[in-house]
Amino acid sequence: MNIRDEILSAHGEMIEWRHELHKNPQTAFEETFAANFIQEKLTEFGIPFKTGYGKTGIVAKIEGKTNTSGKSVAFRADTDALDINEESGKTWRSKTDGKMHGCGHDGHMTMLLGAARHLQNNPEFDGTLNLIFQPAEETLQGARAMIKDGLFKDFPSDEIYGMHNWPWVNRGKFATCNGTLMASVSNIEVTIIGKAGHSGMINHANDPVIIGAEILTSMQTLISQRTNPFDPAVIYFPIFETDVQDTGIVPEKAVLKGIIRALNAGLRAELEQRARDLCNNIAAAHGATASVEIHQDGDEVYNSKAPTKKACSVATSIVGEGQVDDQYMPTMSGEDFGSYVCEVPGNFIFIGQGEPGDPNNSSSFSLHSPYYDFNDEIIPIGVEYWVRLAETTMPLAQK
Numbered sequence: 001m002n003i004r005d006e007i008l009s010a011h012g013e014m015i016e017w018r019h020e021l022h023k024n025p026q027t028a029f030e031e032t033f034a035a036n037f038i039q040e041k042l043t044e045f046g047i048p049f050k051t052g053y054g055k056t057g058i059v060a061k062i063e064g065k066t067n068t069s070g071k072s073v074a075f076r077a078d079t080d081a082l083d084i085n086e087e088s089g090k091t092w093r094s095k096t097d098g099k100m101h102g103c104g105h106d107g108h109m110t111m112l113l114g115a116a117r118h119l120q121n122n123p124e125f126d127g128t129l130n131l132i133f134q135p136a137e138e139t140l141q142g143a144r145a146m147i148k149d150g151l152f153k154d155f156p157s158d159e160i161y162g163m164h165n166w167p168w169v170n171r172g173k174f175a176t177c178n179g180t181l182m183a184s185v186s187n188i189e190v191t192i193i194g195k196a197g198h199s200g201m202i203n204h205a206n207d208p209v210i211i212g213a214e215i216l217t218s219m220q221t222l223i224s225q226r227t228n229p230f231d232p233a234v235i236y237f238p239i240f241e242t243d244v245q246d247t248g249i250v251p252e253k254a255v256l257k258g259i260i261r262a263l264n265a266g267l268r269a270e271l272e273q274r275a276r277d278l279c280n281n282i283a284a285a286h287g288a289t290a291s292v293e294i295h296q297d298g299d300e301v302y303n304s305k306a307p308t309k310k311a312c313s314v315a316t317s318i319v320g321e322g323q324v325d326d327q328y329m330p331t332m333s334g335e336d337f338g339s340y341v342c343e344v345p346g347n348f349i350f351i352g353q354g355e356p357g358d359p360n361n362s363s364s365f366s367l368h369s370p371y372y373d374f375n376d377e378i379i380p381i382g383v384e385y386w387v388r389l390a391e392t393t394m395p396l397a398q399k
């Protein structure tokens with residue numbers, strides 16, 4: 001492992017930051033504890049910043065030693081937690097029941113702050129570095145909210161980079177790929193209106209539940225029968241609701257709530273249209289109506305070639321040859337980092353955090369598990385990654 005002494009010597013202090021952030025989780029657009037913590041640290045480090053992007057979002061700016069290139073690069077960390085009751089058993093467990101940093105965003109903030117301090121004191125790069133501290137990643141709304149509030153207008157960026165801890169990759173490794181790394185997310189809500197009645201005289205009613213059941217199963221044929229098996233997509237409906245609590249009653253209305261995930265924007269649009277047609281046609285075939293609402297909540301995370309090459313070479317220079325998987329299998333989970341790379345080319349990389357051979361370690365548990373915890377051992381690796389990435393994407397002129 002190739003990590004500079006100055007970063008290694010700050011490890012203990014950075015673990016304290018991480019635990020402080022971990023104890024105080026807040027969810028989408030309410031991340032005031034994290035926002036205050038970040039502002040205090042940036043002020044202490046002498047780094048200028050602006051607030052007011054996506055409510056609790058912050059953007060800081062570090063000027064390189066020189067700026068002959070006129071280039072600017074953005075690094076992003078997310079700040080929000082989840083509605084999960086923590087069961088990690090750690091002494092730094094969440095102080096708020098029902099809220100938890102279960103995705104490691106506490107670690108992401110810590111690593112970017114650690115890098116910010118180092119780069120402010122040692123700005124060995126030629127250009128401008130923008131540091132984005134983004135709220136509301138879990139609801140896939142924070143990135144778009146920050147862009148809408150003028151993020152790239154006020155902080156123009158030629159490239160953008162993001163990093164997420166990944167329990168499925170071991171500590172000491174990195175993983176990413178060219179092209180799409182993470183799926184787009186469209187939320188879909190289907191409301192079926194039939195005719196209410198008595199379940200003993202169901203022939204006088206029109207049951208929206210049985211129509212919903214048909215829609216639910218037929219929806220899977222959009223993947224199994226209509227989609228190229230080499231073009232990955234997922235359709236999943238975990239929620240099926242009526243307002244009836246009594247088996248004697250036929251409800252008037254049934255609601256299905258689900259999600260469409262795809263790696264390819266064309267397929268996403270196609271599946272959305274086919275889902276609408278299927279709902280409308282099945283409802284009509286039964287003399288009922290269906291209304292379909294689709295929200296495109298997250299764009300796919302598309303990694304551009306040049307930034308991905310730089311990210312992989314920086315990661316390799318830290319953890320060594322053979323420790324960076326640059327052809328990692330894409331995942332069907334979503335990340336609103338995708339909204340940034342619609343505007344600016346970039347790369348999103350996974351930093352390994354699983355403990356090798358120890359599946360019951362909190363660092364090896366899945367993201368969003370109540371037993372999960374960010375792996376403090378990877379903090380220096382992540383900090384070194386950010387620092388080198390600034391130095392590599394905006395190199396100083398050779399003397």
Ligand SMILES: [Zn+2]
Nearest residue numbers: 103138367368
């Ligand atoms: Zn998450």
Ligand SMILES: [Zn+2]
Nearest residue numbers: 103105137164
């Ligand atoms: Zn996350």
